[in-house]
Amino acid sequence: MDVLTANNIVKKFSSHLALDDVSVSVPQGSVFGLLGPNGAGKTTLIRIINQITAPDSGIVYLNGEKLSEKHISQIGYLPEERGLYKKMAVGEQALYLCQLKGMSKTDALKGLKQWFQKFEIESWWGKKVEELSKGMQQKVQFIITVLHKPQLLIFDEPFSGFDPINANMLKNEILELRNNGATIIFSTHNMSSVEEICDHIALINKSKKILDGSVNVIRKEYASDIYEISYDGFFNTLEPTLMSDYKILEVTNHQQGGTIKLEMLNKEISSNELLNKMMQFGTINSFQKHLPSMNDIFIKVIGDTNSVTE
């Protein structure tokens, strides 16, 4: 079941095409990574989902219903360009922004107190925002984003500006929200965080979606035939045997064995056959097909599409 479906979205700004027939589906309960280089159209797509701008053509569905004003309260959005009124008190401001999302004052007040307790920041309530550090402000913004318990949460570059401790805390909070049933869209170009927390991704480049699907599937798809094997035995006798069908990429030897990283050149040979061969020369300690990192995939796919279009 998909929480959010965007079909054939097109958005044009005068001469510049920001989104060209982009479709994405965000499965219920997933952490969905919206990836792409700067200027690819991620923020435009997010703004369309938030009804800040409307698409020129294409439809967005939330829970199968066409997106409308009533859905505003079901979405929580933490933009990349985020800020607060500097001269306004923290608590008063949080209350105001939550009420704008459609919460009643009493609900908002109750929820805010709980979150402030959880983050141990009750003493900030009466302080002016300008007295807080940037990291502290981010915490307040996070609370405001999630307080109305939206079923869909959208974070645009959430970790920018956070120190590693707070970034880790934020990551755990996001995963906890996911575990409690929320669906999360997560726009970033920080690929290590994608591997850690995203289940699904869509990759947008130059206004077009060029890749999407589950993270595990994509990584397998992009896996080239590279294996990492560590063994105890005699490499000298192993090497000539492998010469014809394999390309040895990396070898580390120690006294009685080592690790070897090799790429299969002959696609006909299965991994079992390779394992069989290897077993004759020594003891296999580990045998692993190497999966590419999201970063590698990101660079490869974008590099490929750019060279095609150029």
Added chain:
Amino acid sequence: MSKIGLIIKREYITRVKKKSFIIMTILGPLLFAGVVVAMILMMKMDDDEFKKIAVIDETGLFNDNVLLNTEYIEFDFVSTEYFDPVAVKYDLTRAKKEFNGSDYYALLYIPHTAANTVKGQVQLISHKQTNLGLKMYITNSIEKRLKDVKLDLKAQDLGISDKDVQDILVAVNTNINVVTTVIDGEEERETSTQITMIIGYVCGLLIYMFVFMYGNLVMQGVIEEKSNRIIEVIVSSVKPFQLMMGKILGIALVGITQFMLWVILTFAFITIAQTALLDETDVAKLTQTMDVSGQLDVDSQLSDDNAVKFEEIFRSLSSINIPLILGLFLFYFIGGYLLYAALFAAIGSAVDNEADTQQFMLPISAPLMLGLIVMFYAINNPSGSLAYWFSIIPFTSPIVMLVRIPFGVPVVEVITSVVLLILTFILMTWVAAKIYRVGILMYGKKVTYKELWKWFRYKN
């Protein structure tokens, strides 16, 4: 509460709670009341004390019966003391020197030239600045005496008896007051140019100031939200139009609050100052000195018709349709602000900081300045075609129309002007909203009018 209501509430409360608002609200009336109090104080400053004035009279025409002593003023004729028989003249230098050490309040010197010239010079020498009341009292007394003397001399020359002179004076006593009246169908109203001029000026200037001050607040508010980067958080919850209108209306309420507080506080401060500074005898005394100078003028040809003027003002005040003026003032006050506030909001949305606003201010300041200039002109010629057109055109009508209203404007013209203002306000808000919704999410772009036009044409 609706979302727009929440926005209005925030805009209102954060601004009204600001120190600068509170200071401005109290300081304005204090300053104004201060001026009024200073005037009162100046008027009564010397009146408290008993003043003895030494008089050196070279003409020999003045005595106790001409320069009348009052409760607070006593004239002491010291002419003989300073007559120098050797030089056969009055020694003013010595008089001045001795006056310095004396307890006289002032030294009045009437040279003999005063009696036989049209514009005579009389000197009043004192240690402190003399107040206006005393100066007027002396001027009136001397003028009257000299006129009488000249009249007597001329009458003797011509061989006319005193009785005939009196008869002639009574016969020629004329006092003309031009009462302007406007006939409007069945209705006949008296008008007063002076009072209408004042009302027109004050209304026009107030609206001009209000539009600029509070329009600027709207613009600053928009820039603040943009540079704070809070804008995207808010527009994910409310429509940009709601945010813009909430801000404009919230600030309008702040302006109305401040205006009302100014009026109330100014009256309060003046009343307090009056009761604190003037007791009843003071008030009685002030009116008395006025009366004395008034009485002196009764048979003077050069009538200083203060009393007549006051009467005229009150008469014409009642002739002006106050509820109409007040109602229209409020309408143009709010209508003018709303029309320009939307434009201010659009400009605020187009720039990243306040320094960049200058290039877009011309379309706002030019019509407002023009309105002000035409307003000054319209006071002299309220029915001229320039005044007519500028009171119909919505960009200037809030300033110009109110100057014309007290002179009487046909109902059709007023309605045309009002309807046009409403329509233009709606149109401007629509245009501004289209620019605003794009502008608030644009950063780091050098914006030109061409760019604004492009934004205006974006869909949704």
